[in-house]
Amino acid sequence: MDSFRGEFVSTELAMFRAIKAYKKAYALNFIKKGKAYFKTKKEVREFIKESFRGEDLFSGGDGTPYIEGVIICVDKDGDLRNKFIVNENGVYKRLDSIDEDRVYEFLFKNQHRIGKINLMSVEKKEIESEVKKDCEVLPQKADERIIQIMNKITKVIK
Known part of the structure; x- marks a missing residue:
């Protein structure tokens, strides 16, 4: 039973x-x-x-x-x-x-x-907005700034 x-x-x-x-x-x-x-x-x-x-x-x-x-x-x-x-x-x-x-x-x-989760980190979003702002203001220095930010990202990942 x-x-x-x-x-x-x-x-x-x-x-x-x-x-x-x-x-x-x-x-x-x-x-x-x-x-x-x-x-x-x-x-x-x-x-x-x-x-x-x-x-x-x-x-x-x-x-x-x-x-x-x-x-x-x-x-x-x-x-x-x-x-x-x-x-x-x-x-x-x-x-x-x-x-x-x-x-x-x-x-x-x-x-x-409903049910939509965006797991993008806040830091990544800040870095993207920083790059966008720099590219709009100083297009000629954009490549240098992107390299600096990429170095910053690799330090965060390590």
Whole structure:
């Protein structure tokens, strides 16, 4: 009897996880085609809390409420956390209700950003903007500046 119950529970759990994964893949595929899948902000909130539990949700920059380099994730309890800030307990900072509402509002309006993570480092972004600025101001010295910045990058990588 116990083996049957254990088998039943694990089969039910596997089926539940498979259905959840299918719903997530279906919604993200629908959004990827450029269509709006969710009709309300509440639907976005429920989908994210159910489907992205323990995963990264989106990264900052490009019109988001956060700067580039910030990653917002969903913890095991379904709360949103900012991976850019670590509190005194060594845990990522939990977003307050105002920030959570701002995130859900942004994701409702920009559904294509759900699940999109840009892992480009902030330092790399700063170096790219520095090169662009230097190339615009002094085109004749651009090659020298690029060599200096490339040396700086190789030092960071080492």
